[in-house]
Amino acid sequence: MIKASVFIIAQDEEKHIKRVLESVKDFDxxxxxxxxxxxxxxxIAREYTDKIFHHDFENYATQKEFAKNLCANEWVLNLDADEELSDELKNEIVQTIKSNDIDALEVKISTLYLGKFTHKYGKHIERIRFFRKNSGFYPQKLVHESIKFSGVCKKAKGLIKDYGTQDLQTQISKINAYSTLRATEKTNKNKRSSLVKLIFVFPAIFFKSYVIRRNFLNGRAGFIGSFINAFYAFLKEAKLYEMNLWRKK
Structure with a gap:
Protein backbone atom coordinates (compact mmCIF):
# COMPACT_ATOMS: atom_id res chain seq x y z
CA MET A 1 0.00 0.00 0.00
CA ILE A 2 1.12 3.56 -0.73
CA LYS A 3 1.72 5.23 2.62
CA ALA A 4 -0.41 8.32 2.01
CA SER A 5 -3.99 9.44 2.62
CA VAL A 6 -6.39 10.39 -0.15
CA PHE A 7 -9.19 12.82 0.72
CA ILE A 8 -12.21 13.44 -1.48
CA ILE A 9 -15.25 15.64 -0.93
CA ALA A 10 -18.43 14.50 -2.65
CA GLN A 11 -22.15 14.90 -3.11
CA ASP A 12 -24.26 12.95 -5.61
CA GLU A 13 -21.28 11.71 -7.62
CA GLU A 14 -22.46 8.20 -8.52
CA LYS A 15 -21.56 8.88 -12.15
CA HIS A 16 -17.89 9.45 -11.40
CA ILE A 17 -16.78 8.30 -7.96
CA LYS A 18 -16.00 4.68 -8.82
CA ARG A 19 -13.43 5.86 -11.38
CA VAL A 20 -11.48 7.97 -8.90
CA LEU A 21 -11.65 5.33 -6.17
CA GLU A 22 -10.34 2.65 -8.54
CA SER A 23 -7.38 4.89 -9.31
CA VAL A 24 -6.41 5.24 -5.61
CA LYS A 25 -7.41 1.84 -4.21
CA ASP A 26 -3.79 0.98 -3.38
CA PHE A 27 -3.35 3.98 -1.08
CA ASP A 28 -3.10 3.36 2.66
CA ILE A 44 -20.16 2.84 -4.18
CA ALA A 45 -17.72 4.49 -1.76
CA ARG A 46 -18.25 1.76 0.85
CA GLU A 47 -16.77 -0.76 -1.60
CA TYR A 48 -13.41 1.03 -1.21
CA THR A 49 -13.31 2.53 2.28
CA ASP A 50 -15.08 2.58 5.63
CA LYS A 51 -13.79 6.08 6.40
CA ILE A 52 -16.82 7.98 5.21
CA PHE A 53 -17.90 11.12 7.06
CA HIS A 54 -20.75 13.61 6.76
CA HIS A 55 -20.18 17.34 6.87
CA ASP A 56 -22.84 19.88 5.89
CA PHE A 57 -21.62 21.91 2.94
CA GLU A 58 -20.46 25.44 3.78
CA ASN A 59 -17.98 26.10 0.98
CA TYR A 60 -15.36 24.11 -0.91
CA ALA A 61 -12.41 25.33 1.18
CA THR A 62 -14.09 24.40 4.47
CA GLN A 63 -15.04 20.96 3.15
CA LYS A 64 -11.50 20.22 1.99
CA GLU A 65 -9.87 21.48 5.16
CA PHE A 66 -12.23 19.31 7.22
CA ALA A 67 -11.39 16.27 5.07
CA LYS A 68 -7.65 16.95 5.16
CA ASN A 69 -7.65 17.13 8.94
CA LEU A 70 -9.19 13.64 9.14
CA CYS A 71 -6.18 12.12 7.34
CA ALA A 72 -3.85 10.00 9.47
CA ASN A 73 -0.75 9.96 7.24
CA GLU A 74 2.01 12.53 6.85
CA TRP A 75 1.43 12.71 3.08
CA VAL A 76 -1.98 13.56 1.62
CA LEU A 77 -3.48 13.61 -1.86
CA ASN A 78 -6.55 15.66 -2.73
CA LEU A 79 -8.77 14.56 -5.60
CA ASP A 80 -12.25 15.63 -6.65
CA ALA A 81 -14.88 12.92 -7.01
CA ASP A 82 -14.99 13.46 -10.78
CA GLU A 83 -11.23 13.11 -11.30
CA GLU A 84 -8.80 10.22 -11.83
CA LEU A 85 -5.18 9.72 -10.81
CA SER A 86 -2.90 8.75 -13.70
CA ASP A 87 -0.47 5.86 -13.29
CA GLU A 88 2.48 8.13 -14.07
CA LEU A 89 1.53 10.51 -11.27
CA LYS A 90 0.98 7.59 -8.89
CA ASN A 91 4.52 6.43 -9.57
CA GLU A 92 5.85 9.94 -8.93
CA ILE A 93 3.99 10.01 -5.62
CA VAL A 94 5.63 6.73 -4.59
CA GLN A 95 9.07 8.11 -5.50
CA THR A 96 8.39 11.40 -3.69
CA ILE A 97 7.54 9.58 -0.46
CA LYS A 98 10.60 7.37 -0.85
CA SER A 99 13.07 10.19 -1.57
CA ASN A 100 11.52 12.47 1.10
CA ASP A 101 13.38 15.53 -0.20
CA ILE A 102 10.49 17.80 -1.15
CA ASP A 103 7.17 18.76 0.45
CA ALA A 104 4.68 18.85 -2.42
CA LEU A 105 3.91 18.11 -6.06
CA GLU A 106 2.23 20.66 -8.31
CA VAL A 107 0.09 18.71 -10.75
CA LYS A 108 -1.35 19.43 -14.20
CA ILE A 109 -5.10 18.89 -14.60
CA SER A 110 -6.20 17.54 -17.99
CA THR A 111 -9.91 18.16 -18.61
CA LEU A 112 -12.17 16.05 -20.82
CA TYR A 113 -14.30 18.58 -22.70
CA LEU A 114 -16.51 17.95 -25.72
CA GLY A 115 -14.82 14.62 -26.33
CA LYS A 116 -11.20 15.81 -25.99
CA PHE A 117 -8.71 16.03 -23.15
CA THR A 118 -6.55 19.15 -22.91
CA HIS A 119 -3.96 19.01 -25.72
CA LYS A 120 -0.54 17.87 -24.48
CA TYR A 121 0.98 21.15 -25.70
CA GLY A 122 -1.87 23.24 -24.34
CA LYS A 123 -1.67 25.20 -21.10
CA HIS A 124 -2.99 23.02 -18.29
CA ILE A 125 -4.41 24.19 -14.99
CA GLU A 126 -1.80 23.41 -12.31
CA ARG A 127 -2.54 22.84 -8.62
CA ILE A 128 -0.73 21.53 -5.56
CA ARG A 129 -2.59 18.29 -4.89
CA PHE A 130 -0.03 16.05 -3.14
CA PHE A 131 1.71 17.47 -0.09
CA ARG A 132 2.76 16.97 3.51
CA LYS A 133 -0.38 17.41 5.57
CA ASN A 134 1.16 19.91 7.99
CA SER A 135 2.65 22.06 5.22
CA GLY A 136 -0.59 23.49 3.87
CA PHE A 137 -4.17 24.51 4.55
CA TYR A 138 -7.20 25.78 2.65
CA PRO A 139 -7.94 29.45 3.45
CA GLN A 140 -11.57 30.52 3.43
CA LYS A 141 -12.89 30.99 -0.09
CA LEU A 142 -16.33 30.35 -1.52
CA VAL A 143 -15.09 28.87 -4.81
CA HIS A 144 -11.84 28.12 -6.71
CA GLU A 145 -10.21 27.09 -3.45
CA SER A 146 -6.48 26.32 -3.42
CA ILE A 147 -3.98 25.20 -0.84
CA LYS A 148 -1.87 27.81 0.94
CA PHE A 149 1.45 26.05 1.14
CA SER A 150 4.91 26.50 2.62
CA GLY A 151 7.81 24.25 1.70
CA VAL A 152 9.66 22.87 -1.31
CA CYS A 153 7.40 22.11 -4.28
CA LYS A 154 8.21 20.29 -7.52
CA LYS A 155 6.23 20.18 -10.76
CA ALA A 156 4.96 16.67 -11.49
CA LYS A 157 5.09 15.10 -14.94
CA GLY A 158 2.01 12.94 -14.39
CA LEU A 159 -1.55 14.22 -14.73
CA ILE A 160 -4.85 14.22 -12.94
CA LYS A 161 -7.68 13.64 -15.41
CA ASP A 162 -10.84 15.70 -14.87
CA TYR A 163 -14.18 14.34 -16.13
CA GLY A 164 -16.41 16.90 -14.42
CA THR A 165 -17.12 19.30 -17.31
CA GLN A 166 -17.65 17.04 -20.30
CA ASP A 167 -20.67 18.83 -21.80
CA LEU A 168 -21.97 22.34 -22.28
CA GLN A 169 -24.97 21.98 -19.99
CA THR A 170 -22.71 21.04 -17.06
CA GLN A 171 -20.25 23.82 -17.84
CA ILE A 172 -22.92 26.50 -18.11
CA SER A 173 -24.54 25.36 -14.86
CA LYS A 174 -21.16 25.58 -13.15
CA ILE A 175 -20.25 29.03 -14.43
CA ASN A 176 -23.66 30.33 -13.40
CA ALA A 177 -23.19 29.03 -9.85
CA TYR A 178 -19.50 29.92 -9.57
CA SER A 179 -19.94 33.45 -10.95
CA THR A 180 -22.52 34.14 -8.24
CA LEU A 181 -20.12 32.90 -5.56
CA ARG A 182 -17.20 34.96 -6.91
CA ALA A 183 -19.34 38.10 -7.14
CA THR A 184 -20.56 37.47 -3.59
CA GLU A 185 -16.95 37.19 -2.35
CA LYS A 186 -16.06 40.50 -3.98
CA THR A 187 -19.20 42.19 -2.66
CA ASN A 188 -18.39 41.01 0.87
CA LYS A 189 -14.97 42.67 0.47
CA ASN A 190 -16.65 45.91 -0.70
CA LYS A 191 -15.29 45.57 -4.23
CA ARG A 192 -16.90 47.78 -6.87
CA SER A 193 -17.79 46.85 -10.43
CA SER A 194 -15.61 48.47 -13.10
CA LEU A 195 -17.07 49.76 -16.38
CA VAL A 196 -13.68 49.32 -18.07
CA LYS A 197 -13.50 45.71 -16.93
CA LEU A 198 -17.11 45.10 -17.96
CA ILE A 199 -16.25 46.29 -21.49
CA PHE A 200 -12.86 44.65 -21.97
CA VAL A 201 -12.88 41.52 -19.81
CA PHE A 202 -14.60 39.37 -22.44
CA PRO A 203 -12.14 39.95 -25.33
CA ALA A 204 -9.16 39.90 -22.96
CA ILE A 205 -10.05 36.55 -21.42
CA PHE A 206 -10.97 35.04 -24.77
CA PHE A 207 -7.54 36.01 -26.14
CA LYS A 208 -5.81 34.67 -23.02
CA SER A 209 -7.69 31.37 -23.16
CA TYR A 210 -7.61 30.76 -26.92
CA VAL A 211 -4.15 32.10 -27.78
CA ILE A 212 -1.93 32.43 -24.70
CA ARG A 213 -3.19 29.24 -23.05
CA ARG A 214 -3.11 27.57 -26.51
CA ASN A 215 -6.72 26.41 -26.46
CA PHE A 216 -6.69 26.73 -30.27
CA LEU A 217 -4.89 23.36 -30.24
CA ASN A 218 -8.15 21.74 -29.14
CA GLY A 219 -9.98 22.70 -32.36
CA ARG A 220 -13.63 23.70 -32.18
CA ALA A 221 -13.87 22.44 -28.59
CA GLY A 222 -11.09 24.88 -27.70
CA PHE A 223 -12.87 27.78 -29.39
CA ILE A 224 -16.15 27.00 -27.61
CA GLY A 225 -14.39 26.56 -24.28
CA SER A 226 -12.50 29.85 -24.64
CA PHE A 227 -15.71 31.68 -25.54
CA ILE A 228 -17.45 30.32 -22.45
CA ASN A 229 -14.42 31.13 -20.26
CA ALA A 230 -14.69 34.71 -21.49
CA PHE A 231 -18.41 34.79 -20.78
CA TYR A 232 -17.72 33.46 -17.25
CA ALA A 233 -15.36 36.38 -16.63
CA PHE A 234 -17.96 38.82 -17.99
CA LEU A 235 -20.70 37.21 -15.87
CA LYS A 236 -18.68 37.64 -12.67
CA GLU A 237 -18.31 41.36 -13.36
CA ALA A 238 -21.95 41.77 -14.40
CA LYS A 239 -23.18 40.04 -11.22
CA LEU A 240 -20.86 42.20 -9.14
CA TYR A 241 -22.47 45.27 -10.74
CA GLU A 242 -25.92 43.87 -9.96
CA MET A 243 -24.98 43.18 -6.33
CA ASN A 244 -23.58 46.70 -6.00
CA LEU A 245 -26.99 48.01 -7.07
CA TRP A 246 -28.78 45.87 -4.46
CA ARG A 247 -26.52 47.24 -1.73
CA LYS A 248 -27.46 50.80 -2.61
CA LYS A 249 -31.18 50.09 -2.12
Missing part, protein backbone atom coordinates in the same frame (compact mmCIF):
# COMPACT_ATOMS: atom_id res chain seq x y z
CA UNK A 29 -6.15 5.47 3.55
CA UNK A 30 -9.12 6.91 1.65
CA UNK A 31 -11.20 9.61 3.34
CA UNK A 32 -14.59 10.54 1.88
CA UNK A 33 -16.44 13.59 3.19
CA UNK A 34 -20.00 13.65 1.89
CA UNK A 35 -22.38 16.57 2.21
CA UNK A 36 -25.67 14.75 1.77
CA UNK A 37 -25.73 12.44 -1.25
CA UNK A 38 -29.12 10.97 -2.15
CA UNK A 39 -27.89 8.80 -5.04
CA UNK A 40 -25.58 5.75 -4.92
CA UNK A 41 -22.41 7.71 -4.08
CA UNK A 42 -22.06 6.31 -0.57
CA UNK A 43 -22.98 2.79 -1.63
Missing amino acids: EIIIVDSGSIDKTLE
Whole structure:
Protein backbone atom coordinates (compact mmCIF):
# COMPACT_ATOMS: atom_id res chain seq x y z
CA MET A 1 0.00 0.00 0.00
CA ILE A 2 1.12 3.56 -0.73
CA LYS A 3 1.72 5.23 2.62
CA ALA A 4 -0.41 8.32 2.01
CA SER A 5 -3.99 9.44 2.62
CA VAL A 6 -6.39 10.39 -0.15
CA PHE A 7 -9.19 12.82 0.72
CA ILE A 8 -12.21 13.44 -1.48
CA ILE A 9 -15.25 15.64 -0.93
CA ALA A 10 -18.43 14.50 -2.65
CA GLN A 11 -22.15 14.90 -3.11
CA ASP A 12 -24.26 12.95 -5.61
CA GLU A 13 -21.28 11.71 -7.62
CA GLU A 14 -22.46 8.20 -8.52
CA LYS A 15 -21.56 8.88 -12.15
CA HIS A 16 -17.89 9.45 -11.40
CA ILE A 17 -16.78 8.30 -7.96
CA LYS A 18 -16.00 4.68 -8.82
CA ARG A 19 -13.43 5.86 -11.38
CA VAL A 20 -11.48 7.97 -8.90
CA LEU A 21 -11.65 5.33 -6.17
CA GLU A 22 -10.34 2.65 -8.54
CA SER A 23 -7.38 4.89 -9.31
CA VAL A 24 -6.41 5.24 -5.61
CA LYS A 25 -7.41 1.84 -4.21
CA ASP A 26 -3.79 0.98 -3.38
CA PHE A 27 -3.35 3.98 -1.08
CA ASP A 28 -3.10 3.36 2.66
CA GLU A 29 -6.15 5.47 3.55
CA ILE A 30 -9.12 6.91 1.65
CA ILE A 31 -11.20 9.61 3.34
CA ILE A 32 -14.59 10.54 1.88
CA VAL A 33 -16.44 13.59 3.19
CA ASP A 34 -20.00 13.65 1.89
CA SER A 35 -22.38 16.57 2.21
CA GLY A 36 -25.67 14.75 1.77
CA SER A 37 -25.73 12.44 -1.25
CA ILE A 38 -29.12 10.97 -2.15
CA ASP A 39 -27.89 8.80 -5.04
CA LYS A 40 -25.58 5.75 -4.92
CA THR A 41 -22.41 7.71 -4.08
CA LEU A 42 -22.06 6.31 -0.57
CA GLU A 43 -22.98 2.79 -1.63
CA ILE A 44 -20.16 2.84 -4.18
CA ALA A 45 -17.72 4.49 -1.76
CA ARG A 46 -18.25 1.76 0.85
CA GLU A 47 -16.77 -0.76 -1.60
CA TYR A 48 -13.41 1.03 -1.21
CA THR A 49 -13.31 2.53 2.28
CA ASP A 50 -15.08 2.58 5.63
CA LYS A 51 -13.79 6.08 6.40
CA ILE A 52 -16.82 7.98 5.21
CA PHE A 53 -17.90 11.12 7.06
CA HIS A 54 -20.75 13.61 6.76
CA HIS A 55 -20.18 17.34 6.87
CA ASP A 56 -22.84 19.88 5.89
CA PHE A 57 -21.62 21.91 2.94
CA GLU A 58 -20.46 25.44 3.78
CA ASN A 59 -17.98 26.10 0.98
CA TYR A 60 -15.36 24.11 -0.91
CA ALA A 61 -12.41 25.33 1.18
CA THR A 62 -14.09 24.40 4.47
CA GLN A 63 -15.04 20.96 3.15
CA LYS A 64 -11.50 20.22 1.99
CA GLU A 65 -9.87 21.48 5.16
CA PHE A 66 -12.23 19.31 7.22
CA ALA A 67 -11.39 16.27 5.07
CA LYS A 68 -7.65 16.95 5.16
CA ASN A 69 -7.65 17.13 8.94
CA LEU A 70 -9.19 13.64 9.14
CA CYS A 71 -6.18 12.12 7.34
CA ALA A 72 -3.85 10.00 9.47
CA ASN A 73 -0.75 9.96 7.24
CA GLU A 74 2.01 12.53 6.85
CA TRP A 75 1.43 12.71 3.08
CA VAL A 76 -1.98 13.56 1.62
CA LEU A 77 -3.48 13.61 -1.86
CA ASN A 78 -6.55 15.66 -2.73
CA LEU A 79 -8.77 14.56 -5.60
CA ASP A 80 -12.25 15.63 -6.65
CA ALA A 81 -14.88 12.92 -7.01
CA ASP A 82 -14.99 13.46 -10.78
CA GLU A 83 -11.23 13.11 -11.30
CA GLU A 84 -8.80 10.22 -11.83
CA LEU A 85 -5.18 9.72 -10.81
CA SER A 86 -2.90 8.75 -13.70
CA ASP A 87 -0.47 5.86 -13.29
CA GLU A 88 2.48 8.13 -14.07
CA LEU A 89 1.53 10.51 -11.27
CA LYS A 90 0.98 7.59 -8.89
CA ASN A 91 4.52 6.43 -9.57
CA GLU A 92 5.85 9.94 -8.93
CA ILE A 93 3.99 10.01 -5.62
CA VAL A 94 5.63 6.73 -4.59
CA GLN A 95 9.07 8.11 -5.50
CA THR A 96 8.39 11.40 -3.69
CA ILE A 97 7.54 9.58 -0.46
CA LYS A 98 10.60 7.37 -0.85
CA SER A 99 13.07 10.19 -1.57
CA ASN A 100 11.52 12.47 1.10
CA ASP A 101 13.38 15.53 -0.20
CA ILE A 102 10.49 17.80 -1.15
CA ASP A 103 7.17 18.76 0.45
CA ALA A 104 4.68 18.85 -2.42
CA LEU A 105 3.91 18.11 -6.06
CA GLU A 106 2.23 20.66 -8.31
CA VAL A 107 0.09 18.71 -10.75
CA LYS A 108 -1.35 19.43 -14.20
CA ILE A 109 -5.10 18.89 -14.60
CA SER A 110 -6.20 17.54 -17.99
CA THR A 111 -9.91 18.16 -18.61
CA LEU A 112 -12.17 16.05 -20.82
CA TYR A 113 -14.30 18.58 -22.70
CA LEU A 114 -16.51 17.95 -25.72
CA GLY A 115 -14.82 14.62 -26.33
CA LYS A 116 -11.20 15.81 -25.99
CA PHE A 117 -8.71 16.03 -23.15
CA THR A 118 -6.55 19.15 -22.91
CA HIS A 119 -3.96 19.01 -25.72
CA LYS A 120 -0.54 17.87 -24.48
CA TYR A 121 0.98 21.15 -25.70
CA GLY A 122 -1.87 23.24 -24.34
CA LYS A 123 -1.67 25.20 -21.10
CA HIS A 124 -2.99 23.02 -18.29
CA ILE A 125 -4.41 24.19 -14.99
CA GLU A 126 -1.80 23.41 -12.31
CA ARG A 127 -2.54 22.84 -8.62
CA ILE A 128 -0.73 21.53 -5.56
CA ARG A 129 -2.59 18.29 -4.89
CA PHE A 130 -0.03 16.05 -3.14
CA PHE A 131 1.71 17.47 -0.09
CA ARG A 132 2.76 16.97 3.51
CA LYS A 133 -0.38 17.41 5.57
CA ASN A 134 1.16 19.91 7.99
CA SER A 135 2.65 22.06 5.22
CA GLY A 136 -0.59 23.49 3.87
CA PHE A 137 -4.17 24.51 4.55
CA TYR A 138 -7.20 25.78 2.65
CA PRO A 139 -7.94 29.45 3.45
CA GLN A 140 -11.57 30.52 3.43
CA LYS A 141 -12.89 30.99 -0.09
CA LEU A 142 -16.33 30.35 -1.52
CA VAL A 143 -15.09 28.87 -4.81
CA HIS A 144 -11.84 28.12 -6.71
CA GLU A 145 -10.21 27.09 -3.45
CA SER A 146 -6.48 26.32 -3.42
CA ILE A 147 -3.98 25.20 -0.84
CA LYS A 148 -1.87 27.81 0.94
CA PHE A 149 1.45 26.05 1.14
CA SER A 150 4.91 26.50 2.62
CA GLY A 151 7.81 24.25 1.70
CA VAL A 152 9.66 22.87 -1.31
CA CYS A 153 7.40 22.11 -4.28
CA LYS A 154 8.21 20.29 -7.52
CA LYS A 155 6.23 20.18 -10.76
CA ALA A 156 4.96 16.67 -11.49
CA LYS A 157 5.09 15.10 -14.94
CA GLY A 158 2.01 12.94 -14.39
CA LEU A 159 -1.55 14.22 -14.73
CA ILE A 160 -4.85 14.22 -12.94
CA LYS A 161 -7.68 13.64 -15.41
CA ASP A 162 -10.84 15.70 -14.87
CA TYR A 163 -14.18 14.34 -16.13
CA GLY A 164 -16.41 16.90 -14.42
CA THR A 165 -17.12 19.30 -17.31
CA GLN A 166 -17.65 17.04 -20.30
CA ASP A 167 -20.67 18.83 -21.80
CA LEU A 168 -21.97 22.34 -22.28
CA GLN A 169 -24.97 21.98 -19.99
CA THR A 170 -22.71 21.04 -17.06
CA GLN A 171 -20.25 23.82 -17.84
CA ILE A 172 -22.92 26.50 -18.11
CA SER A 173 -24.54 25.36 -14.86
CA LYS A 174 -21.16 25.58 -13.15
CA ILE A 175 -20.25 29.03 -14.43
CA ASN A 176 -23.66 30.33 -13.40
CA ALA A 177 -23.19 29.03 -9.85
CA TYR A 178 -19.50 29.92 -9.57
CA SER A 179 -19.94 33.45 -10.95
CA THR A 180 -22.52 34.14 -8.24
CA LEU A 181 -20.12 32.90 -5.56
CA ARG A 182 -17.20 34.96 -6.91
CA ALA A 183 -19.34 38.10 -7.14
CA THR A 184 -20.56 37.47 -3.59
CA GLU A 185 -16.95 37.19 -2.35
CA LYS A 186 -16.06 40.50 -3.98
CA THR A 187 -19.20 42.19 -2.66
CA ASN A 188 -18.39 41.01 0.87
CA LYS A 189 -14.97 42.67 0.47
CA ASN A 190 -16.65 45.91 -0.70
CA LYS A 191 -15.29 45.57 -4.23
CA ARG A 192 -16.90 47.78 -6.87
CA SER A 193 -17.79 46.85 -10.43
CA SER A 194 -15.61 48.47 -13.10
CA LEU A 195 -17.07 49.76 -16.38
CA VAL A 196 -13.68 49.32 -18.07
CA LYS A 197 -13.50 45.71 -16.93
CA LEU A 198 -17.11 45.10 -17.96
CA ILE A 199 -16.25 46.29 -21.49
CA PHE A 200 -12.86 44.65 -21.97
CA VAL A 201 -12.88 41.52 -19.81
CA PHE A 202 -14.60 39.37 -22.44
CA PRO A 203 -12.14 39.95 -25.33
CA ALA A 204 -9.16 39.90 -22.96
CA ILE A 205 -10.05 36.55 -21.42
CA PHE A 206 -10.97 35.04 -24.77
CA PHE A 207 -7.54 36.01 -26.14
CA LYS A 208 -5.81 34.67 -23.02
CA SER A 209 -7.69 31.37 -23.16
CA TYR A 210 -7.61 30.76 -26.92
CA VAL A 211 -4.15 32.10 -27.78
CA ILE A 212 -1.93 32.43 -24.70
CA ARG A 213 -3.19 29.24 -23.05
CA ARG A 214 -3.11 27.57 -26.51
CA ASN A 215 -6.72 26.41 -26.46
CA PHE A 216 -6.69 26.73 -30.27
CA LEU A 217 -4.89 23.36 -30.24
CA ASN A 218 -8.15 21.74 -29.14
CA GLY A 219 -9.98 22.70 -32.36
CA ARG A 220 -13.63 23.70 -32.18
CA ALA A 221 -13.87 22.44 -28.59
CA GLY A 222 -11.09 24.88 -27.70
CA PHE A 223 -12.87 27.78 -29.39
CA ILE A 224 -16.15 27.00 -27.61
CA GLY A 225 -14.39 26.56 -24.28
CA SER A 226 -12.50 29.85 -24.64
CA PHE A 227 -15.71 31.68 -25.54
CA ILE A 228 -17.45 30.32 -22.45
CA ASN A 229 -14.42 31.13 -20.26
CA ALA A 230 -14.69 34.71 -21.49
CA PHE A 231 -18.41 34.79 -20.78
CA TYR A 232 -17.72 33.46 -17.25
CA ALA A 233 -15.36 36.38 -16.63
CA PHE A 234 -17.96 38.82 -17.99
CA LEU A 235 -20.70 37.21 -15.87
CA LYS A 236 -18.68 37.64 -12.67
CA GLU A 237 -18.31 41.36 -13.36
CA ALA A 238 -21.95 41.77 -14.40
CA LYS A 239 -23.18 40.04 -11.22
CA LEU A 240 -20.86 42.20 -9.14
CA TYR A 241 -22.47 45.27 -10.74
CA GLU A 242 -25.92 43.87 -9.96
CA MET A 243 -24.98 43.18 -6.33
CA ASN A 244 -23.58 46.70 -6.00
CA LEU A 245 -26.99 48.01 -7.07
CA TRP A 246 -28.78 45.87 -4.46
CA ARG A 247 -26.52 47.24 -1.73
CA LYS A 248 -27.46 50.80 -2.61
CA LYS A 249 -31.18 50.09 -2.12
